[in-house]
Amino acid sequence: MAEYKKILIAEDSSVIQNLTKKILEMQNYHIESVKNGVQVLEKLEKNSFDVILLDINMPKMGGMECARKVRDLKDDAKKNIPIIAVTGNAMNYSMKDFKEVGINEFITKPLDFDALVNLVKEYTK
Numbered sequence: 001m002a003e004y005k006k007i008l009i010a011e012d013s014s015v016i017q018n019l020t021k022k023i024l025e026m027q028n029y030h031i032e033s034v035k036n037g038v039q040v041l042e043k044l045e046k047n048s049f050d051v052i053l054l055d056i057n058m059p060k061m062g063g064m065e066c067a068r069k070v071r072d073l074k075d076d077a078k079k080n081i082p083i084i085a086v087t088g089n090a091m092n093y094s095m096k097d098f099k100e101v102g103i104n105e106f107i108t109k110p111l112d113f114d115a116l117v118n119l120v121k122e123y124t125k
Helices: 016-025 037-046 061-070 095-101 113-123
Strands: 006-010 029-034 051-055 083-087 105-108
Touching: 006 016, 006 037, 016 029, 016 113, 029 037, 037 051, 037 061, 051 061, 051 113, 061 083, 061 095, 083 113, 095 105, 105 113
Parallel strands: 006 029, 006 051, 051 083, 083 105
Antiparallel strands: none
């Protein structure tokens, strides 16, 4: 039996979080979810993940700051987890902005769930 790939969803919208979780679970991913960047870092203290889906605009700590902090972790495996930004404000950022904080890819809201699944599959091969 193949091991489940673990995805961490950081999204403050319960609707988007739940839809994303259901769709990825149908693809046989194990999902954990949090509401802000502070909780991402707390999850990473005790767990490892194959991909982080990271909303850019969240309370307490947004995605850009969170991505920077993930990339500064001491654990090599954890600091190199692929990060996919999820944003409704893609026009406010360039790919260069995302790359500078360590984000691998981004996808815009409203989410195209087929594109999201394909992106997650690409990073969990």
